[in-house]
Amino acid sequence: MFHKQLFIRIAAVAGVWASLMFAQTPAPAVAQAPAKLVVSGDVAKPITLGAEDLAAMPREKVSIPDQDGTQVEYEGVTLREILQRAGTPLGNQLRGKALTTYVLAKAHDGYQVVFALGEIDASFGNGKILVVDKRDGKALFGYQGPLRLVCPDDKAGARSVRMLETLEVVQLQK
Amino acid sequence: MNGLKLPAMAAALLVLALTTRWAVSAEPEKPADYQWNLPKGFPRPYVPADNPMSAAKVELGRYLFYDSRMSVNGKQSCANCHKQDLAFTDGRAVGVGATGELHSRSAMSLVNVAYSAALTWSNPEMKSLEKQALVPMFGDHPVELGLREGDAFLPLLRSDSRYAALFARAFPADTDRFTMANVTKAIASFERSIISARSPYDRYHYDREDDAVSESAKRGEILFFSQHISCFRCHSGFNFSDATASERNADREIEFHNTGLYNLSGGLSYPSPNVGIYEFTHAPADVGKFKAPTLRNIALTAPYMHDGSIQTLEGVLDHYAAGGRRIASGPMAGNGHDNPNKDHLIGGFPLSAQDRADLIDFLKCLTDDEVIRDPRFANPWL
Numbered sequence: 001m002f003h004k005q006l007f008i009r010i011a012a013v014a015g016v017w018a019s020l021m022f023a024q025t026p027a028p029a030v031a032q033a034p035a036k037l038v039v040s041g042d043v044a045k046p047i048t049l050g051a052e053d054l055a056a057m058p059r060e061k062v063s064i065p066d067q068d069g070t071q072v073e074y075e076g077v078t079l080r081e082i083l084q085r086a087g088t089p090l091g092n093q094l095r096g097k098a099l100t101t102y103v104l105a106k107a108h109d110g111y112q113v114v115f116a117l118g119e120i121d122a123s124f125g126n127g128k129i130l131v132v133d134k135r136d137g138k139a140l141f142g143y144q145g146p147l148r149l150v151c152p153d154d155k156a157g158a159r160s161v162r163m164l165e166t167l168e169v170v171q172l173q174k
Numbered sequence: 175m176n177g178l179k180l181p182a183m184a185a186a187l188l189v190l191a192l193t194t195r196w197a198v199s200a201e202p203e204k205p206a207d208y209q210w211n212l213p214k215g216f217p218r219p220y221v222p223a224d225n226p227m228s229a230a231k232v233e234l235g236r237y238l239f240y241d242s243r244m245s246v247n248g249k250q251s252c253a254n255c256h257k258q259d260l261a262f263t264d265g266r267a268v269g270v271g272a273t274g275e276l277h278s279r280s281a282m283s284l285v286n287v288a289y290s291a292a293l294t295w296s297n298p299e300m301k302s303l304e305k306q307a308l309v310p311m312f313g314d315h316p317v318e319l320g321l322r323e324g325d326a327f328l329p330l331l332r333s334d335s336r337y338a339a340l341f342a343r344a345f346p347a348d349t350d351r352f353t354m355a356n357v358t359k360a361i362a363s364f365e366r367s368i369i370s371a372r373s374p375y376d377r378y379h380y381d382r383e384d385d386a387v388s389e390s391a392k393r394g395e396i397l398f399f400s401q402h403i404s405c406f407r408c409h410s411g412f413n414f415s416d417a418t419a420s421e422r423n424a425d426r427e428i429e430f431h432n433t434g435l436y437n438l439s440g441g442l443s444y445p446s447p448n449v450g451i452y453e454f455t456h457a458p459a460d461v462g463k464f465k466a467p468t469l470r471n472i473a474l475t476a477p478y479m480h481d482g483s484i485q486t487l488e489g490v491l492d493h494y495a496a497g498g499r500r501i502a503s504g505p506m507a508g509n510g511h512d513n514p515n516k517d518h519l520i521g522g523f524p525l526s527a528q529d530r531a532d533l534i535d536f537l538k539c540l541t542d543d544e545v546i547r548d549p550r551f552a553n554p555w556l
Contacts, residue, residue: 067412068217069422109401138382142392143399162399 033108035133035146037082041169042101044087051146054133057081062130062152074150076132079103079167080120088169094121100172105149108163115159127153131164208232215380215412216371217420219288225304225359227366230343233554235364237340238357240553243330244311245272246320252310252361253553255281255318259546261471262368267482275316278447280482283475285545286468288366291419291428295480296450296464298430303362308354328352368551370470370542378539387539394536403523403533405494414469414540430463431517434498434510435479443513445506448481462515473538474546487534497522 035051049057057077066072084090089098094117101117119125130150133140140146147164154160208227210218221227238244242251250272256262262284264270269277279295287293293300300306310318321327331337332352341351344360375395377386387395398405408431410416417428430451436444442461444450450463464480478484484493493499497520498511510516525533545551 066215067420068212068215070214107401111401141382142379143396 033146037131037147037164037167039082039086039167039169041104042088042171042174043083043169045085047086049082049085051133054131054147057085060128060130062128062132062150064150064152073136074130074132075134075137076130076147076150079115079129079131079149080122082131082167083117083120083169086167086169088117090117090121091123094118094123097173098171102170102172104166104168104170105159105161105164106166106168107161108165111161113159113161127151210369212369213371213376213380215376216369217412217422219366219369220419220421220424221288221366222302222304225362227363228344230340231345231360231363232367233364234337234340234344235360235362235367236551237337237554238361239364240555244319244321244327246317246322246325247272250319252319255310256284258551258553259474261285261370261474261541261546263475265476267477269318271316271318272320273317277316277318279480280477282467283471284365285368285370285471285542286413288369289413289418289420289468290415291417291426292465294465295448295467296430296453298428298451298454303365304355304358307358307361311358328354328357331357368545370545372544373470373542374539375536376542388535390532390535391539392536394532394534397529397533398536403525404519405533407519408466408517409469415466417465417467428465430460430465431519432462432513432515433464433479433494433520434513434516435483435493436462436499436501436506437508437510437513438506439508443508443515459515462513469537470540471542471545473541487537488530491525491530491533494520495523495525 035054037049037054038046039049040046054077058081059075060078061073061075063071063073080090083103088103089101094101099118103115103117103120104112105115106112115127115129116125119127120129130152131147132150133145133147135144140148144162149159149161149164151157151159208229210227212218225231239252239256242248242254244251254272255264255269257264264281266281268279269281271277282295287303291301292298293303293306311321312319312323314320331341337352341356345351345356348356374386375391377383378392397403398409408416408429411418419426432450438445442449442452444452444462447453449461452458452460452463472478473487476486478487478490484490484499496511498509498513498516500509500511501507511522
């Protein structure tokens, strides 16, 4: 029994690591652009966040095992906090038709994944998803940055979008 | 380490090794305190429990690896097909054995072979370096080193004073140290020690040396990991291969890929005997499926693909950009793009001249000059 649980834990850790490492795709472009995150769509206040904006928001950290067994620390702002800044219905507003809302996360190279608001809200899935700009205290660079998602509760990594640029909020029923 | 052979032959050799005078000592070896000295980003390789790493075994394995007396005519050693300056490949399209017989496939690099979840180009069951070493030594389809049971090789080792000392240090607890099982253990230990971990790319990516690679290589890295090209989906992780395992992930099941290199009409779509894992599974959908090898040191290991049929990295990129290779005439004629077993990831993509140059620069920055010059991996007989 112990061995089975240990195996499951190791498999889960390996899955999250693989996801963060290989998740998705980045861009065909050239030089690294400055961090910029656009939050648009069915939100009360569309916003664009730069590096300084993200630095001034409440910061959180998450530690994930790397492939060599060492812990890697990602730092950034929760997706929930960013969506609340843009006036997305969360908390006691997330009911009825608002529960048909999802967030489309888009990367620089066109890669896209979806999160339902219910996954993120504290009263429902309470999923901890971070928009990160630092790894081990240093700015993300190359094919990972300048912004990416980290989804530590996902077993696979395909939603840990690298080179994140846009969060488009879509409410299906209005 | 040169390609695959008939599994029955390998199995027979293994049984032979375990049941004859080559038998492994019954006394378990004590765990050795081998220093991997792995840098950040590199996990500890998987090492079988019955062959723990030791510096003494690695050193013995190095002598054996470079000893041309370990062949039927004294003309060839492991190093003939696995040359250090070519990242332990041989620069040929296909390997050549001690008697001049040609192998059907290209000699694979031994760099980072400790991380290979499966060995050879297309044998899903060959996962042990110790077992694999028996194939080039004793295989006869084709003959590589051409050894035979009962020949003069083990007596030669026994009579050599240098080997007497090396075997004593490597296998101090064994009553009969000069066994073929110990020979393969030592060779496997040496092969596992050949780690490439600090190419310019590693210094850029792990050590944050921004000047370690060119701006072109940085653009190439982004292209490599981009959705529309997606090289990383098969050549993934720290070892740039989805056939990578490690101590914490030893039993990883790996995927084999048909990249649309051939599409012969009638019968099998790939030319025999290089039909991929179909040779072992006999499933028609497995025709043409081969392992995605590591891309570390790839600039040194031309020609490319399992049969060395593409000469340059530029040619490899063009093949993938086209989503398969078209051969207009001759016995290999056919459009690999339409191979029914082709991996869905091989769809083709637009590739500008600038993109092509950037990707090549990125691949070149995976060359580790240290591993090809490191005296620990060099010929000790010189």
